[in-house]
Amino acid sequence: MRAEGFSERSLEVSGWPMNITSYKLGQEWHAKADNVSPGAALARTTGASREEAETKAIERAGALLARTQRR
Amino acid sequence: MANYAHPEVLVDTEWVAQHGNDAKVRLVEVDVDTKAYNEGHIPGAVAWAWNTQLADPVRRDILSQEQFEELLSASGVAPDGTLIIYGDNNNWFAAWALWQAKIYGHADVRLVNGGRKKWLSEGRELTTEVPTPKRTQYRAKPADLSLRAYLPQVQKASAEAGAVLVDVRSPAEFSGEILAPPGLPETCQRGGHIPGARNVPWGKAANDDGTFKAAEELRSLYGGEGVDGSKPVIAYCRIGERSSHTWFVLKYLLGFDKVTNYDGSWTEWGNLVGAPVERGGIAAAARG
Numbered sequence: 001m002r003a004e005g006f007s008e009r010s011l012e013v014s015g016w017p018m019n020i021t022s023y024k025l026g027q028e029w030h031a032k033a034d035n036v037s038p039g040a041a042l043a044r045t046t047g048a049s050r051e052e053a054e055t056k057a058i059e060r061a062g063a064l065l066a067r068t069q070r071r
Numbered sequence: 072m073a074n075y076a077h078p079e080v081l082v083d084t085e086w087v088a089q090h091g092n093d094a095k096v097r098l099v100e101v102d103v104d105t106k107a108y109n110e111g112h113i114p115g116a117v118a119w120a121w122n123t124q125l126a127d128p129v130r131r132d133i134l135s136q137e138q139f140e141e142l143l144s145a146s147g148v149a150p151d152g153t154l155i156i157y158g159d160n161n162n163w164f165a166a167w168a169l170w171q172a173k174i175y176g177h178a179d180v181r182l183v184n185g186g187r188k189k190w191l192s193e194g195r196e197l198t199t200e201v202p203t204p205k206r207t208q209y210r211a212k213p214a215d216l217s218l219r220a221y222l223p224q225v226q227k228a229s230a231e232a233g234a235v236l237v238d239v240r241s242p243a244e245f246s247g248e249i250l251a252p253p254g255l256p257e258t259c260q261r262g263g264h265i266p267g268a269r270n271v272p273w274g275k276a277a278n279d280d281g282t283f284k285a286a287e288e289l290r291s292l293y294g295g296e297g298v299d300g301s302k303p304v305i306a307y308c309r310i311g312e313r314s315s316h317t318w319f320v321l322k323y324l325l326g327f328d329k330v331t332n333y334d335g336s337w338t339e340w341g342n343l344v345g346a347p348v349e350r351g352g353i354a355a356a357a358r359g
Contacts, residue, residue: 001111001198003191016253023191025111032104035253037241037274038313039160041104042254064254071248071262 001026005050010036013058014066018042020057022050029053033061073285076326080169080319081184081283082155084193091115091155097148097204101125101158101168102187111197113157113190117146117204121164121312125171133219133334139175140209147204150177150211157183157190161277166316170332174219176212182319188281218318220305220331222339229267229347234303234329236268237296239317240337244309245270247350250341251309258309259341263350265307269296273313276320289325303329307336 003023010019019039022031031053033043043060047053075081082090091098091113098116100108108118119125124142126133134142148154154177158165162182172180183190191197220228228234243249247262264270275292278284284292290299298304304321306314311334318332340346 002194002196003111004194006192006194021188025197030110032107034160035255037243037272038252038308039103039163039274040252040255041107041159044104044106044110061254068249068251068253069257070243071250 013062016065016068018061020054022054031057033057075286075324077323080181080323082181083184084189084195087113087155087183088195096153096155097146099146099156101156101164103160103164107159107187111199114196114198115202117202119168121167125168133171136175136211136214139171140211143209144207147207148209149207150209154180155183157186159187161274161281162186163316164312166319167312170315170318174214176215184283185281218331220333222335225305225333228305229265232267234305235298236265237298237304237306237317238264238268238270239273239306239308239313241272242270258338261341261348263348265340266347266349269298271296273316276317283324286324289320300327305331305333307333309337311336
């Protein structure tokens with residue numbers, strides 16, 4: 001088994017930067033959303049397509065990021 | 072490797088592909104996200120969970136000598152074996168594991184340059200099979216505490232400027248704008264940094280592919296903040312893991328003599344009653 005289609009991109013969600021990494025392992029797409037600095041994983045998801053896995057990760061991570069308070 | 076002071080502490084992914092199954096080699100994956108290993112890992116690698124296997128489960132501390140011996144025995148590591156550690160997010164928590172291995176005197180411990188990200192992005196072989204290593208009788212050396220900083224040393228360094236304090240968190244954490252990295256639970260009462268600390272975020276030491284920057288770039292990065300090895304250095308972050316990455320860079324890639332990791336970090340200092348705190352660049356000592 002090898003990771004196929006490894007991809008990484010940045011976006012902004014709830015006012016915070018987010019990295020989305022995705023790749024295919026076997027028949028399943030995997031996605032991970034992290035908070036860029038320091039890069040802690042906020043959500044790890046799977047899906048039948050890259051889009052499905054990434055959308056789930058973005059939604060879950062976005063909910064966590066939205067709780068972060070600036071002082 | 073890139074003119075590092077101690078290139079023997081790093082291997083590249085191709086080396087792992089060639090030697091990962093050698094009899095004396097034990098591969099260990101240590102991730103920020105402990106679920107990552109289960110989706111696929113380098114064949115032959117065992118996993119160590121940073122939050123349950125690389126920390127005392129009751130008191131806040133790193134592993135005791137006995138706990139470290141048990142972990143390495145169960146993982147099939149011999150005292151004279153080659154321990155190869157890798158992980159996600161530029162080897163963030165892999166460096167935490169290496170720091171503890173050095174504290175307990177394991178002679179040959181190395182990081183995989185680029186870690187899990189580089190292995191995956193290169194399309195190298197992965198497996199979900201979990202190995203069952205043959206148990207060893209590992210005996211560690213007494214802890215070398217010259218690699219670790221405790222609160223009194225940090226207080227002295229801050230008050231007397233006898234050592235350089237390097238805060239490796241993000242600028243927003245350093246300034247006090249946020250109390251924890253975005254999306255993570257707040258684990259301190261106050262935001263800001265230890266007075267006198269310089270801010271060099273840990274991730275600046277890594278390239279986009281997760282590998283370490285070349286020695287010249289690292290020297291320029293840290294030297295630009297007055298971290299040049301002429302004074303002892305104390306690295307800290309929030310809970311001591313990010314700073315173990317910077318500790319590794321300064322100690323082994325740049326070869327500074329006196330570098331310690333303050334693993335109490337901001338979750339200790341930022342919760343202390345009456346501790347001086349700087350926010351932004353302005354002293355806010357003892358301010359509620």
